[in-house]
Amino acid sequence: DSEATSLPSVTAYTSVSSDSHSYTMQEFALRYFRKPLTLSTANPLWPQAPIQESLISLKEDASRQAVAGFRVLMQFMGDQSKSWRKDELDLLYELLKLCQEEELRDEMYCQVIKQVTGHPRPERCARGWSLLSLFTGFFPPSTTLMPYVTKFLQDSSPSQELARSSQEHLQRTVKYGGRQQLPSPAEMQALLKGQAVRLLLIHMPGAMEYRTNIQTFTVVGEVLEELCGQMGITDPQEVQEFALFLIKGEGDLVRPLWPHEYLNSIMVDQDLSLHTRRLGWESPLHFEHPTYVSIHYSQVLRDYLQGKLMASAQADAQLAQLAALQHLSKASPSPPSEQDLLAYIPKPLQWQVDMATIKTLVGQELRQLQEYSPQKAQISFIEATRQLPLFGYTVYVVLRASKLVLPGPVFLGLNRWHLVLMDPSSQKLCCSITLKDLQRLHLLSPLEDGGPPGLELNYGSADSPQTMWLELPQAQELQHTIVFLLDGSMTSTQWPGN
Template identity: 70%
Template sequence: MQEFARRYFRRSQALLGQTDGGAAGKDTDSLVQYTKAPIQESLLSLSDDVSKLAVASFLALMRFMGDQSKPRGKDEMDLLYELLKLCQQEKLRDEIYCQVIKQVTGHPRPEHCTRGWSFLSLLTGFFPPSTRLMPYLTKFLQDSGPSQELARSSQEHLQRTVKYGGRRRMPPPGEMKAFLKGQAIRLLLIHLPGGVDYRTNIQTFTVAAEVQEELCRQMGITEPQEVQEFALFLIKEKSQLVRPLQPAECLNSVVVDQDVSLHSRRLHWETPLHFDNSTYISTHYSQVLWDYLQGKLPVSAKADAQLARLAALQHLSKANRNTPSGQDLLAYVPKQLQRQVNTASIKNLMGQELRRLEGHSPQEAQISFIEAMSQLPLFGYTVYGVLRVSMQALSGPTLLGLNRQHLILMDPSSQSLYCRIALKSLQRLHLLSPLEEKGPPGLEVNYGSADNPQTIWFELPQAQELLYTTVFLIDSSASCTEWPSIN
């Protein structure tokens, strides 16, 4: 930092012009050391208006650290928010970084110095310095790390900020106070497919991508490409809002209410499946099974042999060796087909399958079930049930499948594909109000080229979730360079 000061501080040029080079060097070094007097101009060469703000930020910093008395009516939280608000101006960030480094260097009072380090640790989690200051700041933190724990946390926060962009929203006062007291760790619950809950600890600047990477490690997934095929979904107010979290979203900024929960699920299925981890197998099985039983991976009601095999695999996956009852059988069939299937035929065929599969372990049955599902037309898509669509050929309920490349429409009965829209051709997504009182909302999609514009709309309860998920998939696709307009 002494080298940075010699190169870029306002006073360094005048000091370097002195005849006694040694004295000038010592005076320049003092520019990056604690001072008990407020500065009268910015440390860096800034315009007059910005320099006045820099003087104000230095005084606020001294008051926050306890080196100057607080003005009447302001407490430490007011001063902290004032400093962070000033840092929102990019032209002031390097200046404030230099100010706090100056005040924690050689500070005579450890408790005041610690408050300065706490602010620096907070600052690194919000705003990155310029590329000019970055190497000097990094070296300063590395050199301070062995003797200052907050320097190590500052390094971690800075690395995260460079990678993910920093926390966008200011924390509430309660979270800020906990941070200053060193109580920033918080327990977070993630709901996995199959009703399994995963508990993990997060901190002030933990982002969604870090927790998803942790979850993937539990499943034996380490390849970055496969990790990116999973997403955390935020569910609020009993499914009134469901959306995938962007990887860089700070979890403490979104999980703020009691009615908010987080769920993890696989959203892409492009990486070949591998069954070398028991948690991986059970998690994938639970997600695929749920989609199948909800009718999102349709099978014909007349496909008795296929339905019987899938029922047998579900039965074996429970380590159940008893002969299934008729009620058991119906529980293994998608809800939409339970009144249409030939129960007697399927039960007979299921018995044959169970005898043929004798000796299969529950895990082997789960793997076989996933592999059977992977052959179905909508496997690998996020599927929504659409009540109405603006296509004359589709007058009844329809299934909408969504992946990173396409949006498709399928008739659930005939499994005929009626429409395929490339996500990269989307131009605009627009939420529609319900057409009828207490009816479901809609989503209008504009796509195609300027020469051949196309419009289609869907009516479904999850219209908002569909919009958010579509945008998330477009953003995560390397082939799409622009987002559609969203309303």
């Protein structure tokens, strides 16, 4: 009997020739089929007759489903006439849904392999191969069948292009788990027409855009690796410090995407967009690539001008240096106007600083730094802002926190290790929580009509449990990002507000 399907390990995929088995599908048929059968045929009376019972020994109900599935398969391949009530799309959905059932998965794999083996009609055989290509991208066979399917694809690759794509899909499924959600009708129609490639637009800091082509089984991690390669990032550890964020509309939903998520299962609505930014800052920064410099500068500059890096209104020299570097990064031949100078100051500080003093100091800085190229100015800006309190954190504005009594909002800084709350006025640390101490997150409804939502944090040890609630507009985004940074170690049952 076929073993229950479970996600195979990578070794299950790569160990085809590790023991005495030859792992041919002929061998599998002799060992596991209900009746010993040969998969190849020289029978001139092709197509074969519909099966009367499942190939693999299954329970009675499952066997009936398998028999019906074989008829659908023959109709899809053109080996049997189809009902006028069903078109190709209906047949394809039926077959994918059957393969979605773990009990039937190995059976459906075997049925398709049986039908494409020795088929005398190339155009019909190609339809069977296209179906197998989809099976391998959506659902892995059992660990019992896996080495046989792998060997079959390897042996078929020299003469069958779809066998090569099926190999790639199966490798990706082993690595990422398979695409669990079936395609939308629109995507399925495109697949039937051979239009599997789709343009994807990613928004980057600094109003930059990155365009790439994705296919049916492209995952987030692959696109991030490609995007980072365009910035000269090759270290896998540094690639992991970037994330793609999914945004719905004007920010109704903001969440980081897991590397194993399939992009075509996510980008299903017109009002969804993808944005990227750096979340982790543990890897040493390197500035040999111009795109790398530009992206990092734009992200840091945005946080700085929004006041999220907590520069001080009393630090005139620092504010002037950072203003001068911003001006030099634009390669402007003219000195900065008063309007320029004001725009170079973080918004919360614009009415607190002495602009006359800033103007004088900026003039001095520009004379000292006049040889700086725009790229060198951007690098120097990043290095200078690294001294500010919340550099390297993703910063949220918390309107109220249950354990703090402060006259105004506080800043919440989040990185891979800590969640901190800081008073933007005094720059004092109010609270620090180690992320691994978080036990549960719970999204709260707004405390007042029209007010922002809240997020309850349960943290600490069993002997000393702690609870804090935060009120902020981006409560759900914060929740998603914390779980993402914890690498999923906090399960969905522990954060039911999601």
